[in-house]
Amino acid sequence: MQCGDFKTSYAADMTIFDTRSTRIWVFLLVCLIFSAPLYSSNYLLDVANRIGIAVIGAIGLNILTGFTGLISLGNAAFMAIGAFSCGFIGIRFGLPFYLCIPMAGLITAGLGMVIGIPSLRIKGLYLAMATLAAHFIVEFVVVKWESVTGGVAGLTMKTPAIGSFALDSDRKLFYLIYLVAVASIFFARNLFRTKPGKAFIAIRDQAISAEVMGVNLLKYKLLSFGISSFFVGVAGALAAYQAKIISPETFPITVAIDYLGMIIIGGLGSVLGSIFGAIFITLLPEVLRLATTSLSSSFPALVTVFSSLKDLVFGILVIVFLIYEPNGMAARWYAIKNYWKLYPFSH
Amino acid sequence: MVQLSCSDIQLNFGGVRALSGVSFEVKKGEIFAIIGPNGAGKSSMLNCISGVYRPQVGKVSFEGGDISSRSPAERAKMGIARSFQNIALFKGMTVLDNLLIGRHLHQHAGLIQGGLFFGPARREEIRHREFVEEIIEFLSIQGIRNKVVGTLAYGFQKRVELARALALEPKVLLLDEPMAGMNLEEKEDMSRFIIDTNEERGVTVIMIEHDMGVVMDISHSVCVLDFGRKIAGGTPEEVQQDPHVIKAYLGEEDA
Numbered sequence: 001m002q003c004g005d006f007k008t009s010y011a012a013d014m015t016i017f018d019t020r021s022t023r024i025w026v027f028l029l030v031c032l033i034f035s036a037p038l039y040s041s042n043y044l045l046d047v048a049n050r051i052g053i054a055v056i057g058a059i060g061l062n063i064l065t066g067f068t069g070l071i072s073l074g075n076a077a078f079m080a081i082g083a084f085s086c087g088f089i090g091i092r093f094g095l096p097f098y099l100c101i102p103m104a105g106l107i108t109a110g111l112g113m114v115i116g117i118p119s120l121r122i123k124g125l126y127l128a129m130a131t132l133a134a135h136f137i138v139e140f141v142v143v144k145w146e147s148v149t150g151g152v153a154g155l156t157m158k159t160p161a162i163g164s165f166a167l168d169s170d171r172k173l174f175y176l177i178y179l180v181a182v183a184s185i186f187f188a189r190n191l192f193r194t195k196p197g198k199a200f201i202a203i204r205d206q207a208i209s210a211e212v213m214g215v216n217l218l219k220y221k222l223l224s225f226g227i228s229s230f231f232v233g234v235a236g237a238l239a240a241y242q243a244k245i246i247s248p249e250t251f252p253i254t255v256a257i258d259y260l261g262m263i264i265i266g267g268l269g270s271v272l273g274s275i276f277g278a279i280f281i282t283l284l285p286e287v288l289r290l291a292t293t294s295l296s297s298s299f300p301a302l303v304t305v306f307s308s309l310k311d312l313v314f315g316i317l318v319i320v321f322l323i324y325e326p327n328g329m330a331a332r333w334y335a336i337k338n339y340w341k342l343y344p345f346s347h
Numbered sequence: 348m349v350q351l352s353c354s355d356i357q358l359n360f361g362g363v364r365a366l367s368g369v370s371f372e373v374k375k376g377e378i379f380a381i382i383g384p385n386g387a388g389k390s391s392m393l394n395c396i397s398g399v400y401r402p403q404v405g406k407v408s409f410e411g412g413d414i415s416s417r418s419p420a421e422r423a424k425m426g427i428a429r430s431f432q433n434i435a436l437f438k439g440m441t442v443l444d445n446l447l448i449g450r451h452l453h454q455h456a457g458l459i460q461g462g463l464f465f466g467p468a469r470r471e472e473i474r475h476r477e478f479v480e481e482i483i484e485f486l487s488i489q490g491i492r493n494k495v496v497g498t499l500a501y502g503f504q505k506r507v508e509l510a511r512a513l514a515l516e517p518k519v520l521l522l523d524e525p526m527a528g529m530n531l532e533e534k535e536d537m538s539r540f541i542i543d544t545n546e547e548r549g550v551t552v553i554m555i556e557h558d559m560g561v562v563m564d565i566s567h568s569v570c571v572l573d574f575g576r577k578i579a580g581g582t583p584e585e586v587q588q589d590p591h592v593i594k595a596y597l598g599e600e601d602a
Binding site: 010011013014187188190191193194195196197198199201202204205206208209210211212213214215216217223227269 | 440
């Protein structure tokens with residue numbers, strides 16, 4: 001039985017998975033995830049892929065909003081930028097997906113930094129408004145710039161392929177999405193134990209004293225916008241490959257709200273929280289739909305009531321979460337873990 | 348040798364004049380105290396030195412160069428660190444992470460290196476961790492190094508703020524009321540840390556303090572402000588005898 005946590009070097013103290021048992025559990029979890037396509041149904045894989053994409057996007061938004069403290073409602077717009085630039089590059093230049101996706105990420109990062117410039121002057125609600133404005137500007141451009149985005153009709157994505165091996169089903173896309181998701185988690189988790197990540201958190205907690213400590217506010221705020229938009233752009237590109245056809249309606253403002261919901265419910269300023277939140281918000285409508293369809297078949301007279309009940313339950317759950325666990329699911333997870341870690345002798 | 352000098356500093360907030368024509372010089376290696384009644388402009392003065400405020404008139408020079416137009420981050424890079432009157436730590440982070448932010452200027456890892464945490468970035472983190480541990484030991488805060496700062500008692504927070512400023516390896520340390528709200532024992536500890544910082548690490552200290560006993564005991568020279576003006580300056584003994592200072596603190600005797 002484990003009786004405590006003892007480390008003999010700073011390197012050991014800095015590792016993320018610090019005990020043998022955690023490493024084994026994480027390894028098993030990764031094995032489980034990557035073997036999932038072998039035995040899961042198409043429906044489950046579709047949901048799983050959407051979760052994977054949401055994880056990448058939520059980590060991206062959390063870097064900006066949760067870690068740097070810059071509220072953004074432009075997430076859907078950034079996803080759209082990623083999706084359309086990925087589609088455009090793939091179709092116009094015939095590049096393979098493994099070049100299109102990072103290029104889409106870079107384009108989104110560049111535009112994200114431009115949108116982030118006002119963040120040095122404005123913050124809080126005002127920044128939320130500015131990014132909201134950015135959302136509608138992007139939406140407008142997507143509709144009007146037909147030569148690139150296909151306008152209202154949208155864009156049909158090229159099927160991603162490695163050589164002649166086409167990733168044409170959710171089953172095959174799963175591996176692509178989850179490789180990127182695991183890489184994102186790895187990158188974000190590391191980022192926050194080194195200089196740039198800590199500077200982001202410092203800006204969130206105390207901008208003035210961060211500056212007095214030598215943190216260049218403009219540089220690191222823009223860097224945060226850049227890296228966050230990169231993640232979100234990549235998520236948008238992957239979502240585009242999954243959806244196959246993208247149009248201006250693929251990324252409405254409700255997507256941005258969903259992502260904010262993910263990081264708030266999961267835990268602001270926590271990579272693990274982004275994962276929890278992404279799973280929760282993606283699964284919730286699916287679970288509610290399953291519940292309402294089964295209830296409707298038992299009580300056919302109340303079909304209309306149940307279908308509208310879905311949104312209500314969604315809203316109530318979010319509120320309940322905010323009241324009882326304002327620090328998000330990640331905080332609750334750590335509390336439970338710490339309780340059981342040394343159980344039954346907690347001292 | 349004069350390390351830092353302020354000449355003819357004038358600072359206005361709209362129509363309110365916070366500082367008018369304040370000049371003083373701080374020698375290298377001394378403990379320099381700024382005192383004065385409430386609202387005298389002491390914190391404003393410190394903010395002018397660290398770059399949080401820009402005075403409308405006047406010049407701040409550091410080691411011979413004019414730094415009046417430099418940003419706070421640039422001044423930090425030159426070696427000016429500070430603590431705040433109402434504690435401005437990063438509340439959501441642990442003591443250790445707060446101190447590691449103090450190492451920001453000495454670290455080089457970029458976004459990519461940091462995100463991948465390979466080779467140089469990893470070694471850098473360990474090296475700076477060692478440095479930070481040394482400061483933790485210096486201020487004897489070993490027991491709280493993994494605690495989240497927001498949960499700490501006030502006295503410890505003040506000490507952590509000093510530690511964070513020291514992590515910057517400053518040449519000049521600005522302390523804004525480092526002992527406010529402390530009991531006698533805590534004040535003694537803090538005075539000891541300030542003296543050690545000054546003597547062992549050779550850091551010039553500029554501090555604002557209300558406790559006259561402490562100021563007279565540990566500082567080498569004192570500057571007295573009242574209503575934004577400098578009314579006296581010199582060694583603690585000289586200042587204590589100064590009629591203007593007595594007047595500002597105790598009021599005038601009726602004729």
